[in-house]
Amino acid sequence: MAESSITLTSEKIRREADETKLIKAAKKDPRAFGELYRLYVNQIFRYLYSRIGNLEEAEDATSKTFLAAFEAFDKFRQDGHFASWLFAIARNKAMDHFRQRDNSSSVDEIEDVPLENDPLLGVIQSEQTAALSRLIQALPEGDRELLRLRFLAEMSFPEIARILHRNEDAVKKMTYRMLARLNSQLED
Amino acid sequence: MSEFKSNSEFEKNVSASFGVPAVRPEFVNQVYANLMQQADEKSRKSHRFLGLRPAWAVASAILGILIISVFVIGPQRVYASFLKLFGYIPGVGIVNQSSPIRVLAEPVSITREDIIITVTSATLTGDRTQIEYRIFGVPQSAYPDRGDVIGCYPQEYLRLADGTLLTAVNYGYQPVPADINEAVFVIPCIPNTLPGRAPENWELPLQFVPAPADMVVMPVTELLPLPSLQVDIAQNSPAADAPVSPDDHVVMVSKVVDTTDGYILVGSFQPQVQPGETFQQVGALEIQDASGKEIAYTYPLDVNELINEEPNGSGWGAQIKATGLDYPLTISFLGVEIYPADPNATAEFSFDAGTNPQQGQVWELNQEIQLAGHTLKLVSITADSRGGYSFSFEVDPKVYSVGVQISGTTPIGVGGGGGINRIGDVNKFSVVISYEQRPTGVLTVRLSNLTLIGESITWEGQWSPETVRTDLVANPQLPAQVCLTPESLAQLQAAPAALTNGKVLLYEKLETGAWGLVVHELDGSQKQIVAQQGTWGALSPDGSQVAYPAADDHHHIFDLALQTEQVLPGLSGYDLHWSPDGKQIAYLGIGAGSVNSVNVINIDSHEVMQISTLSQQTIIGWSPDGLLYFAAPYTGSAAWKVFTYEFSSGTQQERFTIENGTPKFLNPSLSPDGNWIAYRGADNSSVYLVHPDGSDMHLILDNVSAVGIEWSSQGWLGVSLRKPTSDQSTVALINPDSCEAYLLPIVSEGDLEGLFIE
Numbered sequence: 008m009a010e011s012s013i014t015l016t017s018e019k020i021r022r023e024a025d026e027t028k029l030i031k032a033a034k035k036d037p038r039a040f041g042e043l044y045r046l047y048v049n050q051i052f053r054y055l056y057s058r059i060g061n062l063e064e065a066e067d068a069t070s071k072t073f074l075a076a077f078e079a080f081d082k083f084r085q086d087g088h089f090a091s092w093l094f095a096i097a098r099n100k101a102m103d104h105f106r107q108r109d110n111s112s113s114v115d116e117i118e119d120v121p122l123e124n125d126p127l128l129g130v131i132q133s134e135q136t137a138a139l140s141r142l143i144q145a146l147p148e149g150d151r152e153l154l155r156l157r158f159l160a161e162m163s164f165p166e167i168a169r170i171l172h173r174n175e176d177a178v179k180k181m182t183y184r185m186l187a188r189l190n191s192q193l194e195d
Numbered sequence: 196m197s198e199f200k201s202n203s204e205f206e207k208n209v210s211a212s213f214g215v216p217a218v219r220p221e222f223v224n225q226v227y228a229n230l231m232q233q234a235d236e237k238s239r240k241s242h243r244f245l246g247l248r249p250a251w252a253v254a255s256a257i258l259g260i261l262i263i264s265v266f267v268i269g270p271q272r273v274y275a276s277f278l279k280l281f282g283y284i285p286g287v288g289i290v291n292q293s294s295p296i297r298v299l300a301e302p303v304s305i306t307r308e309d310i311i312i313t314v315t316s317a318t319l320t321g322d323r324t325q326i327e328y329r330i331f332g333v334p335q336s337a338y339p340d341r342g343d344v345i346g347c348y349p350q351e352y353l354r355l356a357d358g359t360l361l362t363a364v365n366y367g368y369q370p371v372p373a374d375i376n377e378a379v380f381v382i383p384c385i386p387n388t389l390p391g392r393a394p395e396n397w398e399l400p401l402q403f404v405p406a407p408a409d410m411v412v413m414p415v416t417e418l419l420p421l422p423s424l425q426v427d428i429a430q431n432s433p434a435a436d437a438p439v440s441p442d443d444h445v446v447m448v449s450k451v452v453d454t455t456d457g458y459i460l461v462g463s464f465q466p467q468v469q470p471g472e473t474f475q476q477v478g479a480l481e482i483q484d485a486s487g488k489e490i491a492y493t494y495p496l497d498v499n500e501l502i503n504e505e506p507n508g509s510g511w512g513a514q515i516k517a518t519g520l521d522y523p524l525t526i527s528f529l530g531v532e533i534y535p536a537d538p539n540a541t542a543e544f545s546f547d548a549g550t551n552p553q554q555g556q557v558w559e560l561n562q563e564i565q566l567a568g569h570t571l572k573l574v575s576i577t578a579d580s581r582g583g584y585s586f587s588f589e590v591d592p593k594v595y596s597v598g599v600q601i602s603g604t605t606p607i608g609v610g611g612g613g614g615i616n617r618i619g620d621v622n623k624f625s626v627v628i629s630y631e632q633r634p635t636g637v638l639t640v641r642l643s644n645l646t647l648i649g650e651s652i653t654w655e656g657q658w659s660p661e662t663v664r665t666d667l668v669a670n671p672q673l674p675a676q677v678c679l680t681p682e683s684l685a686q687l688q689a690a691p692a693a694l695t696n697g698k699v700l701l702y703e704k705l706e707t708g709a710w711g712l713v714v715h716e717l718d719g720s721q722k723q724i725v726a727q728q729g730t731w732g733a734l735s736p737d738g739s740q741v742a743y744p745a746a747d748d749h750h751h752i753f754d755l756a757l758q759t760e761q762v763l764p765g766l767s768g769y770d771l772h773w774s775p776d777g778k779q780i781a782y783l784g785i786g787a788g789s790v791n792s793v794n795v796i797n798i799d800s801h802e803v804m805q806i807s808t809l810s811q812q813t814i815i816g817w818s819p820d821g822l823l824y825f826a827a828p829y830t831g832s833a834a835w836k837v838f839t840y841e842f843s844s845g846t847q848q849e850r851f852t853i854e855n856g857t858p859k860f861l862n863p864s865l866s867p868d869g870n871w872i873a874y875r876g877a878d879n880s881s882v883y884l885v886h887p888d889g890s891d892m893h894l895i896l897d898n899v900s901a902v903g904i905e906w907s908s909q910g911w912l913g914v915s916l917r918k919p920t921s922d923q924s925t926v927a928l929i930n931p932d933s934c935e936a937y938l939l940p941i942v943s944e945g946d947l948e949g950l951f952i953e
Contacts, residue, residue, distance in 0.1 A: 031769065032730065035860045036902075036946070037234035041227055048226070049629060052218040062216065069218075070226045077230055078499050081858050159215060 030089055033080065040080060043089065044073050050090075051097050054160040058101040068100045075100070091166045094156070142189050150185055157182055217606050220596060220626070220644075224475070282412035283452040283459070287318050287325060288366065288497040292412060294321035294373055300402040303380075307394040309334075314380055314399050315832065318406075323367035324353060326380060328399075329832040333385055335792055335810035337392035347384035353401075354379045366500050376403045386830065413453040415501075416661070446526055446656030450501050456667060457517035458660070459495045463505040464528050466654055471538075474652065475595075476530040480511055485521035491681040491898060493878055518667050522659040532649035533595050536567035541643045543602075544573070548635050552578045567645045569594050572621075583629040586640075589621040598644035599626040604634050676884075678934035679896045679927065684916070690717070690928055690937035697952035698755075699913065699926060700725070700734045700741055702903075703945025710945075712743055714755060717952065719940035725753050733771035733780070734949025736867075736908065741949070742771050742780055750780065750796065764801050768794060772814045775867065781814050781823055793825050793840070806840045807847065815872055816865030824865050824872065824887065826853065833858050833877040837889070851889025864904045866912070871931060873904050873912055882914060884931055895931055903947030913939075915947035 029046065032039035051072055056065035076083075076096050083092055143151060156167045164182070168175040282292045290296060299317035310332040318325040353361040353368050355378050361369035371378055382397040384390075445466055452459035466474035482490040492513035495502075502510035513526075542564050556578040564571045572589040579585045583606065586599050600606075606628045679687075695718040705711050705724065712729035715722040725732065725741045732743040738755075744767035745751040752761040768782035777798075784794040784805065793807045793814060807825065813835070815824035821842060826835040837850040853861070856874050863874040871884045873895070882896035882904060896914060902924065903915035912931055915924045926939040926947055 037859075038231055040234060041230055044227060044230055045223075045627075048223055049218055052222075053215045056215045062219075066219070066222050069222075073226060073230060077234070078496075078502075081496075 030083075037077075037080075040077050047090070047093055048073070050160045050162075051093065054094065054155055055097055055101055057155045057159050059104055064104060068097070068104050071103075072097045072100045090162060094160060094162065094166070139189060142192050146185070150181075153178070153182060153185065220598060224473075224596060281415045283415055283454070283498065284318065284410070284412055285454065286497060287316075289415065289500050290318060290325075290412065291320040291322040296320055296406040296410070296412070297371075297376070297403040298406050298410070300404045303399045303401055305397060305399055307397070310385070310393060312382065312385075312397050312399065314401060317401060317403065319371050319403055321373075322370055323364055324361065324369065324371050325367040326351075326353075326401075327832070328380070328382070329829040329834065330385060331827070331829045331836060333388065333393055333810065333830070334808045336808070337385070337388040338810060347386065347388055347390070347395075351380065351382050354381055354398075371403065377401065378403075411455065413455070416451045416453075418449055418451065445654045446528060448526065448656060448658040449505065451658075451660070452495075452498060452501075453664070454514065457515045459498055459512060459514045460524075460526070460658065461495075461498060461501045461505070461510065461512045462526070462656070463509040464511055464654065465509045466528070466530065466652070468532055469534070472532055472534040472649070473646075474530050475533055476528055480513065481527045481529070482513060482515065483525045483527070485523055485525075488521075490515050490520065490524065493880065493898060517660075517664060523657040524659070526656045526658065528654045529651075530654075531651055533646050534649045536569065536645040536647050538644065540567035540645060541641055542566045542571075543639055543641050545637055545639050546576060547637045548578070548584075548633075550635055552633060552635060554578050564642060566597065566642050569645060569647075571597060571642065571645075578633065579627055579629075582631060582633045583627060584633075585625050585627045587623070587625045589623050592622050593647050594622055595646045595648045596624065596644075597626065597642050597646070599628060600641045600643070601628065601634055602639040602641055604630065604638075606630055674894060676893045676934075677895060677897050678929050678931065678936055679899050681898055683936075684899050684927070687927060687936055687938045690939050692718075694911070694928060694937060694952060695719075695939070697907070697950070698734070698738055699905075699939070699941065699947060699951075700732050700949030701915070701941075701943055701945035702730060702732065702948050703943045712741060712948070713943070713945070714741065714949075715941050715943075717939055717941070723755065725755075726751070731769040731771060732948045733773055734905075734951055735773050735777050736775055737777060738951030738953075740777075742773065744769055744771070744782075750782070752798070763796060763798065765796065765803055770814050772816050774817050775819060781817070781825075783812060783814065793823070795823070807838070813861050813863060815863040818865060818869035818887065819867070820869065824850075824863075826856075826861065826863060828858060828861075835861055835863075835874075837872070837887075839887075850887065851885075853883075853885065853892075855883065855892075860902075862902070862904045864906055866906045866910060867908045868910060870910075871912075873906070873914075873931075875901055875904065882912075895929070899927075905947050905950040907950045907952040909952055911950070911952060913947055913950040915945070 029039065029042045033043055048069065052065060052069045055068045055072070056062070059065045059068060072093070076093055079096075083089070143154060146154075153167065156162045157164075164175050164179050168178045280291060280293055282290050284290055297317075297319040299314065302313055302315050304311055304313040310330065312328060312330050314326060314328045316325075316327045350363065351368075352363070353371065355361065355371070355375055361371065361378070378401050380399045380401050382399075384395045385393045385397075446462065446464055448460050448462040450461040452461070464476075464480070466476075468474050482492055484490055492515045495512045495514040498512055502512045504510070515524075544562065544564060546558060546560065548558075558576045560573050560575055562573045564573060569591060571594065574587045574589055577585045577587070584601070588597065590597075695716075697717045699715050699717060701713050701715060702710060703713050705713070705727065707727070709727060710730065711727045712725040712732040713722050714725055714734075726743050726745065728746050729743040732741050734741055740755065741753045743751055743753070745762075747762075748767050749765070750763040750767045750771070752763065754760070766784070768784040770783045772781045774780070774795075779795050779797050781793060781795045784792055792805060792810060793812055794803055794805050796803045806823070807827070809827045812825050812827045815826055815837065817823055818839075822839040823842070824837060824839050826837045828835050833854070833856055835853040835856050837853060839848050839850055840846070841848070853863075853874060855877050856863075857877050857879045859879060861874050863872055865872050865887065869887060872887055873882055873884055875881070876883050876894070878898065880898045880900050881894060882899075882901045883892060884895045885892035895912075899914075900917040901914045902917055903913075903926075905913045907913060907928075910930065910932075912929045913926055914929065915926050917924050923942050923944055924946060926941055927936055928939065929936045
């Protein structure tokens with residue numbers, strides 16, 4: 008399976024080296040956590056907006072994610088993978104949001120966000136994007152979550168595998184199959 | 196399907212189809228400010244000084260308008276009262292008391308392949324089970340050695356005899372039924388270890404017993420505040436004509452927890468500003484009593500649960516000692532208003548990024564741009580590591596942020612953007628725009644949405660206890676060995692001349708705004724910058740050289756007199772410690788398979804020796820007899836196990852365990868005579884001493900916002916102390932035997948990393 012742009016680049020490796028330094032600095036000085044925040048705020052916001060679909064509430068969940076991460080940072084091991092840890096918190100905040108929005112919903116129900124509330128009905132900028140958006144809306148929530156983590160949160164396959172509690176190869180295959188299917192459907 | 200090859204264009208479309216807007220810079224900056232406020236509270240802990248940080252002073256000078264909004268929670272106005280259902284157990288947190296509380300009968304340990312997991316405590320209440328466990332001895336080989344590989348994130352659970360599984364809930368696990376006093380705590384894997392690299396499926400049999408009769412469970416009180424009252428408004432303030440509405444609960448105290456020596460206050464801070472405006476907090480919250488005395492406080496980590504309940508992430512918490520206080524207490528948040536200059540004002544310029552801009556490429560522009568009546572100096576543009584560009588600005592101190600767009604492009608994110616970061620007479624900030632693919636060629640850049648730093652605002656709330664506590668000790672005595680407290684620190688004298696002949700090495704903020712390594716003369720007469728970008732430095736035993744890991748990933752040794760620099764081969768590390776003879780340097784290795792384990796490099800032969808296989812270690816120092824002391828943390832607690840390494844025999848020996856150290860930055864330091872180890876306590880603010888054999892462990896500096904810890908060869912303990920209301924630090928010298936203590940005439944934004952007294 009070709010990895011094309013998904014292949015780890017030297018840029019990504021450099022970024023991870025930078026991240027390691029930032030984590031060490033933040034362990035030493037709490038104010039240095041601000042740089043980790045700068046590094047990840049875009050990804051976390053994009054992911055949460057895609058889940059929640061409302062600017063204000065996505066910002067609120069983003070804020071809560073980083074505040075919770077900051078508070079729990081003492082317990083984060085320096086050799087742990089920060090992105091996986093952070094996105095696990097973000098996913099919990101998204102779940103908290105849906106729980107608070109509708110206390111009567113069960114967790115399982117919440118996992119499958121009703122389409123009328125789904126942020127995938129967001130701004131459409133091109134015809135192909137619009138068609139793609141419709142196809143993505145029709146995907147099961149689990150598949151949409153995979154796409155969010157990969158293409159909005161910009162997570163690596165090992166990171167996604169850890170978060171979704173799945174095998175890395177399986178996650179890769181699922182992603183490529185889904186992309187292939189979407190591509191094929193677009194051409195039909 | 197297998198023949199399908201994904202391409203970046205299609206993946207970009209997938210990303211775009213989600214229709215996610217770029218994050219707003221104003222939001223990014225606001226959350227950043229909130230995090231910095233929390234960071235200040237965490238790192239400073241005590242609040243004795245009433246001074247304002249420089250940025251605050253600047254803002255005050257600009258506008259000088261003070262708005263104070265106060266609400267009062269008086270004892271007669273408490274709305275509801277005692278939540279008898281909930282209580283507070285120090286070190287455990289908030290507990291539900293609806294059913295009898297049970298605890299762990301005794302700690303349970305299991306050792307497998309030299310790895311020890313210990314369940315140290317359990318608290319069983321009607322709504323959940325709280326379990327504390329810690330792990331020690333995981334070899335670094337069990338962890339990933341690459342950033343893109345992640346290990347196990349365990350989902351621990353309790354298993355009852357009938358097979359019922361009790362899984363994780365907020366702040367614990369599902370409750371154990373009242374009639375069941377045994378369970379197995381299952382840890383499927385050790386956090387972040389790789390499959391097969393460490394034992395898995397740990398099962399620890401636990402037994403529970405009723406909590407001891409003398410177990411202290413303190414009450415938690417929930418309050419509903421009165422409407423805000425505006426008691427003092429400066430002339431010409433817009434707010435003077437617009438009284439705060441009854442709903443303006445800006446600073447709230449919502450819950451109060453009694454502790455054995457005072458209170459934990461929990462509340463929210465939700466500043467209210469005009470539409471389109473925001474508020475940036477400057478510095479940490481301050482508490483004063485009715486006599487105007489600054490009240491020291493600590494951040495109450497074990498009631499995070501209550502703090503997190505506050506709306507919109509606005510929660511704050513403070514634990515105070517209550518003896519001798521005059522009520523009401525006043526809780527203050529200082530900040531500045533941020534408002535738009537002219538929403539319609541824009542400015543444009545072009546720059547040529549070329550056809551193939553490279554990451555790290557810098558365009559030095561130093562171009563002045565007029566926007567909304569203000570001059571913005573665009574210093575440089577850098578091709579950053581996120582597929583975009585970073586724009587560095589210098590602006591007048593009134594400018595807070597500016598929006599930057601590259602015409603005809605759709606960014607995936609915008610970061611940076613502003614802030615109060617005054618260097619000299621200018622405010623400096625950068626704006627980062629990220630893209631899936633970096634734009635190239637001649638780019639038209641549009642500036643808009645200039646925001647300005649407006650009025651200085653102090654939001655205040657007041658609180659008094661409902662009844663005066665009679666159970667508090669009138670004059671609590673600190674242990675005799677405590678040399679400094681927040682109160683006595685304020686009385687410290689300047690160091691005598693005999694102690695100001697020498698130098699200190701600080702990791703400090705430079706005039707450029709960057710952080711580097713700087714050596715100061717002890718009398719404050721002069722300083723020299725050793726490294727513009729250094730973070731971890733170590734002063735040689737004779738005070739003549741500074742070793743530090745440089746940006747080229749090698750260790751450098753800078754000779755202070757000759758101004759020469761030696762570069763050592765091999766990869767660098769951090770947490771450097773010179774041997775007493777100045778011939779070797781111990782450091783924590785990173786990269787090339789080494790994950791924070793202890794290494795030693797011989798400066799002459801360049802030979803490197805790795806002397807431990809554990810990870811996450813910290814170096815304590817070298818003893819006069821040639822032992823190297825270091826410590827490794829327990830995962831999941833504030834404990835560190837201390838080891839020594841004996842070079843002639845190559846043997847490592849376990850010494851003792853530090854149970855009360857901070858898990859974050861222990862910063863241990865061994866005195867040159869080998870008599871004491873100093874380290875930061877679990878509150879990230881105090882300093883403890885212990886003999887290298889583990890005896891006589893005691894508090895020496897109580898809650899003084901200690902960060903950097905270094906010894907001089909004469910036995911003076913140097914500690915850098917953060918000022919609570921600014922980013923500045925002072926350095927104190929303490930004789931641990933006599934408690935003689937002085938302040939050095941050096942104040943900077945920085946932490947102590949080396950001390951040499953002639």
